[in-house]
Amino acid sequence: MKAEFKSYFTKLLGDDAKFDEVHKRAYSYDATRKHFLPDGVLFPKNEKEISEILKFCNENKIIVVPRGAGSGFTGGSLSVNGGVVLALEKHMNKILEIDLENLVAVVQPALINSKLQEELKKHGLFYPPDPASMDFSSIGGNVSENAGGMRAAKYGITKDYVLALRAVLPNGDIIRAGKRTIKDVAGYNLAGILIASEGTLAVITEICLKLMPLPKLKKTALGIFKSVDEAMKAVYTSLAKGVRPVSMEFLDNLSIRAVESKFQKGLPVEAGAILIADVDGNVEQSLDDDLKMLEACFKEAGASEFKIAKDEKEAADIWFARRNCSQSITVYGNLKLNEDVTVPRSKLPALLSGINEISKKYGFKIPCFGHTGDGNVHVNVMVEDKNDEEQVKKGHEAITEIFKLAIKLDGTLSGEHGIGVSKAPFMKLAFSEAEMNIMRAIKNAFDPNNILNPNKMGL
């Protein structure tokens, strides 16, 4: 990076502009474990500084990569082409306001999701989106990726809770999008296009979120099935009949066995699949009615067992298997190629049986688990030895087939993780040239010099 650029940043930010190797390395990676060294790391204190940085970078064609917690799975915060990392975590991580009169929270982008949840709990409130990464991912990252989570089956995803944003455009202009109101139809839905834009259109500086009263009661049920097919039918038939579980999570046989082999919890290792469902509400009878309907649907689909947790301890035991899937399946290999395809719920049986075929064809174990209540399955192609290049190549071929299958079933490349760099090569499988063109035109409208997080999302 040119000395004059460095001195501009240092003049503006003082000690919050870093160009040493340690900082550059520390901000060179994310949860993809890929590394790309940036040319510098900037820690802006406020929106005004971000505006000045972007204005300067736009004029001088310096690449800027915004970064929250760096916990993304697809490389959204990686500086793949160098430039400066705009690290928001140091100064822009606060809750600015919890407005109890209007049930909204106003937060800075690098606030960690679970910190907000903790604070809200004190007021009997919650913010529904709860990605698995909630203890370390930031709300700004959640908005940029349109994060989902366990509760999406009932409560929806991040975009359903963002009422308003403040953001800085690549040219340095500061904009507000949306209002602290449920209804606002004046002008284009700018917040709508910034959500899920993976930091490629603007730097989000403030987020206004809709909150919900925390339900007083929650119950957990477990269904055990002989086959994946039965479990998948149980998912969509129970939801179609009007049960509204908070979450309906799934583990296949490989996932169950993996957790059991690691933790010896007495899980049903002969089961083809298990489903874990939470229901919530304020009235006991309402939860009991839901569970009764759920039991009927599960049994009709072929469940061999249906169990309701008697207390929080039993509920935690049931959830233990789900929570420890991801780390346990490494028993099948030291390279996990994990993707988060999503299909309409009625297509889950076809998705899972197709994955089974792909598993046989390529000879990989492919444990699957995830948020079946909203059609979102975490598919894990396990490569036994990551140093075996041939195997790794075949693993990626298997992943490509899985994407093609999901899209054939009217599903999507990603339910939660976004595209970033990891999934960019697959965009052409899912989108037509016309669709790619209009996305490129939108990118160009916001960022004509292509300085903000360029070369992401296959654009």
Add this chain to the structure above:
Amino acid sequence: MKAEFKSYFTKLLGDDAKFDEVHKRAYSYDATRKHFLPDGVLFPKNEKEISEILKFCNENKIIVVPRGAGSGFTGGSLSVNGGVVLALEKHMNKILEIDLENLVAVVQPALINSKLQEELKKHGLFYPPDPASMDFSSIGGNVSENAGGMRAAKYGITKDYVLALRAVLPNGDIIRAGKRTIKDVAGYNLAGILIASEGTLAVITEICLKLMPLPKLKKTALGIFKSVDEAMKAVYTSLAKGVRPVSMEFLDNLSIRAVESKFQKGLPVEAGAILIADVDGNVEQSLDDDLKMLEACFKEAGASEFKIAKDEKEAADIWFARRNCSQSITVYGNLKLNEDVTVPRSKLPALLSGINEISKKYGFKIPCFGHTGDGNVHVNVMVEDKNDEEQVKKGHEAITEIFKLAIKLDGTLSGEHGIGVSKAPFMKLAFSEAEMNIMRAIKNAFDPNNILNPNKMGL
């Protein structure tokens, strides 16, 4: 219009291309009662024809104005600069699919909202957005304006239910946006930017909507208050305490008196305001708990009476006042300047007291009613004689002050009706030059020749 253009359209559409005066007049107006004659009216049969029309119009710089039911309040479907009206109502008004397995409906844009509701009811389902115009407004129009409705306080608005769209871009390209899934984070949120874009970015040809199981029970309550201020406090305190009414509707004294003078229903004409709240659910106790909490909050805010409807007949009687507000307030004048400003709920007392000041200052009666549960108030400046130019001018000045007040209170120009042409002059009150510029850049990205519904929304 050039003869060669007419003959192209006639060749493409046959008898569905109309250039006679009767058709041009019939499609020259909407609910604003403003008239702008188009140069022709086209009734495309399908997406392919729409694509060909747009391609041709784009190449020949012919203006195209898409139109659903023409029931908009702000002129979104008016051909203010001539061109062809793309009238979807004739051929593109069908339910394509009700997918009971995934709880989604796929519909064409000109389908009337209530027709969908009727069909869904047979399956024990509903589509929550229910604008007052639901018996004659189209789903495509609802999406283009991001319509709200009575149930928005609990269930949200149109954008919360649109899972996916198909649309034709101004250059004729056909795109899909979103999937039949709750989660889809691949690529930009194109559906998000098309919603509320008032037919200026693309012609929507197919809409995939999320459905909900119809709650089994509903109850209606009425609160009578001495003052508007008390009623407004009751609104936001009850919602802040966790009551989740389906709707919480409001009538001020002028609105109550207007309905009473027209229908003699024995309404409380001395009351400062009334609130009407519906609660719903599947379990009696849950509704009763909500009503109990509501009563406590209403009484604490100063309600002199709280009444729960014993049966559907009583509920209908309570709702009668609200449903007949709009037509009744004409007792105060033959020109109604009605706007639908929205503020954060806690700002409702300040909004209503500010409107009271404006009423005194200008000497107009300004009856207010509406969806206070989501902060959306229908404000009606009543001009006694529409032929008195001086009065009409003053009426518009009063409206401008009301907009300024709403924006000062962190509210919006429009909660439901959109901007179109009617509110275009006020965009500068609400948006900065930077915000207008990025909206213009988005318009330009979609429609570089500015052929699709140009000169709307103040862009």
